[in-house]
Amino acid sequence: MIISLKDINKSYPGVVPLHVLKDINLSIEKGELVSIMGASGSGKSTLLNILGILDNYDSGEYYLDGVLIKNLSENKAADLRNYMIGFVFQSFNLINYKNALENVALPLFYRGVSRRQRNKLAMEQLERMGMADRATHLPAELSGGQKQRVAIARALITKPSIILADEPTGALDSKTSKEVMQVFRDLNNDGMTIVIVTHDPGVGEQTNRIIRISDGRII
């Protein structure tokens, strides 16, 4: 079991506190390809934040690959994100003044890997994504699908325990979306655990399991 959530609760403080996640219990096995679906405001983004160690939760327990993720310092959280999680975002989130190779290598920069080693590993990941010939291109010179492939290469370079994808096809046309989903399925076939957050039923259908969330509860 790579992800285990037990009775997770999360509310945002305010005049009227907003109880966003209510007693969430969820298990995801190693090697699964899972989608989390829900309408906007359902709490799926908050769940993603917690899964990605981007945000804290109020009560319950979250184990990621056997590590209890709770009350972490910012530094510890940064390390765990770097070592265990590969993020893929809707708007790619490549750094626009760095070329494809540098973008892919960036997570290893924060791990203190030498430049030569970093670039070698980044090139390997770009080759895996079929993007080796675009290594020196800036993000602005790449198409949407190409950008998302670079972003996936960046997520993979740290050899993470899971890949968390937030609406990975949200900014892509249907043809490119299919290609990107094919990339995810190929990675899954190689044994990678992948969690995709989406509201697109077409994307959900291509995963092995759909977790539906509504009004802060899994249904």
Next chain:
Amino acid sequence: MFDLISEIMATLRHNKLRTALTGFAVSWGIFLLIVLLSVSRGLVNGMESMFSQRDTETVSIRGGYAQKAYKGLKENRRIRLKDSDLGVLASQNANVVGEVTARISNDTSKVTSSKDYLTGGYQGVYPAHQHNDGLKMVKGRFINQNDINHTRRVVVIADESAETLFGKEDPIGQLVKISDLSFTVIGTYETEWRRDTYIPFSTARAMSGGSDQVNNITVKLKDVSTLDESDRAEQDFRSTLGRQHTFADDDSGSLWIWNRFSDYLRSSTAMGAIGMAVWVIGLLTMLSGIVGVSNIMFVSVRERTHEIGVRRAIGAKPASILRQIILESVAITTLFGYIGIVLGVLVSQGIAALVSGSGGMGPGGKDEILKDPTVDISIAIQVTVVLIIAGALAGLFPALKSLKIKPVEALRDE
């Protein structure tokens, strides 16, 4: 380290125009600082070279007119210094007096050679006089103690006077006549504005027809280092001579006293104050540049909120973001600061060339107001340290602000 630098260079390149505009303010501030520093350095050098030719630790005393009635004597008495005053000054102020010398002036005698003659009389002096007046010997030597002891009839003249008297011939060893006595020329000094003819004090005394008056007494101070001590010594000399010549201690007209040491200390203090003022003005000018950098870093952090969020999401620790923002600020400040330094040094070299080319103030450029207005390596190092500190300070607050950016920002859409 190399990674960090290339990272910073990439972000700076990304915003070329903004970086350049911000940097201009810093360059300008540093440029002004360097130019001001070099000009003030030039002023100090000019002053020091002026003083270094002369003996600064001396007090010159001449007789004046006693303005006040004192002990039954009427006002407006002429005070005339005499030989015996030298010994009294030395013995009664032994703790501050090094050496006491005097001068006898004769304004009327002619100095004649076979060719021509000079007017203006002669000065009977001690060997120490050479340094007091800052005379630079061109040929031969100045009067020495043996000349005094043996009452030799020797004379030292200005090099331009030597030309008047002897033309192109070597003046050393030539004979001149002063008051019908033969003198041998033993040296010539470089003519500035002074063209006095010097003979040994004892010789002048012998020629003064039984008078014991001296025109001027020069006291070389010893063990005096502060303005207070120097002014007190001056007052003590006045009291001592007041007892000898019967005038009131506070009668300022009785003696003309020129305290070169006090003058020197005062102008040194003034120069020090100019130096300080230049630093203050320069740093304040730079401050506006620094505020500009700080401002732009705030804008940069704001603009890059999303990027910083992404970096945090993929594993950047808060400290590495902090370091990057501060180093970016230091990089902007130092880079453009150095442009300012280079321009400032070029301009001050230009000023230096101009000043030495035009020859400054005096004839032949001896008394330059500005001398070598350039900055040395120690100032360059000081300015560099200032730059790095300033850059770090400018980046500190934006960097602290960047720490508030949460990794969740990465998930927000731009």
